[in-house]
Amino acid sequence: MDFTGLIAYPITPFDAEGFVSHDDLRGLVSGLAASGIDAVTVLGSSGSFAYLERSERAQVARTAIEAMDGRLPVAVGISSVGTREVLDAAVDAQAAGADGLVLSPVSYVPLTDDEVLAQVRAVCAVTDLPVCLYNNPGTTQFDYSLRVVAELSALPQVVAFKDTAADAETFNARHAELAPLVGDGFSHGVSGDLLMLTGEVAADAWHSGPAALLPTYYGRLRAAVVAGDRAETERVRSVLGPLVDHVAGLRKISGLHLLARACGIAAGDPRPPLLPSPGSELRELGRLLDLLEAEFQDR
Secondary structure, rough: OOOOOEEOOOOOOOOOOOOOHHHHHHHHHHHOOOOOOOOOEEEEOOOHHHOHHHHHHHHHHHHHHHOOOOOOEEEEEEOOOOHHHHHHHHHHHHHHHEEEEEEEEOOOOOOOOHHHHHHHOOOOOOOOOOEEEEHHHHHOOOOOHHHHHHOOOOOEEEEEEEEOOHHHHHHHHHHHHHHOOOOOOEEEEEEEEHHOOOOOOOOOOOOOOOHHHHHHHHHHHHHHHHHHOHHHHOOOOOOOOHHHHHOOOOOOOOOHHHHHHHHHOOOOOOOOOOOOOOOOHHHHHHHHHHHHHHHOEEE
């Protein structure tokens, strides 16, 4: 797995009792197989990994991989507060048949460069799967320097970097600076849907949670940005942007579960302690979704 193109991060559906709904997960993942995306990553932030036990995470990975049935690559998020749990997740993901791993430096106490280097090396010692590093400083309080990324890229398994920035100009500058520091084929992808929606960041990959619910529209936007088609980029942005921007204004994870409901996708509510987004937001999401669908009807 090379972690390039459009990579969707589906939510983990829950039933009314708060248990993982594997039937709904199968349906969601199967639907993504023919949606035009390039790969799927389960158990990312969107997938509520932080609220699942080891056995639940292992079963989510198995369910998703079986549902995809080799049609697209499936990566598995292995982030956790403790390195022992990270290594357990890596072993479980490989046993489930994952095509790759995604790892962010989660910790109660913000990690140092040396601690992150040690953790990634430990992961690479227990698995031969390709690894995508994930920079999520707003959550982890650790911000990857390009020097650390370059050092870790020397490990054969480390093939990608999921990165973010304050704006498109900053991301593009980081992209240009990182390129000569890593080997050919290393993927520097963007995380942050509002960055994607600027239409100014092509990157090697787009990593997105909403793309798992709106794959066709994200696929149209990415194709237009990569092709340099400004007219098509603006057309998609004009109707996709307001919907994604509204979801971004809702509580993380909870907003995606509500968007799933608006899209007619069974996902239930997020697992407590997270509370669902107010049902009053559903009408606005539905209105914005109707505008999006109307723009591309019969096209």
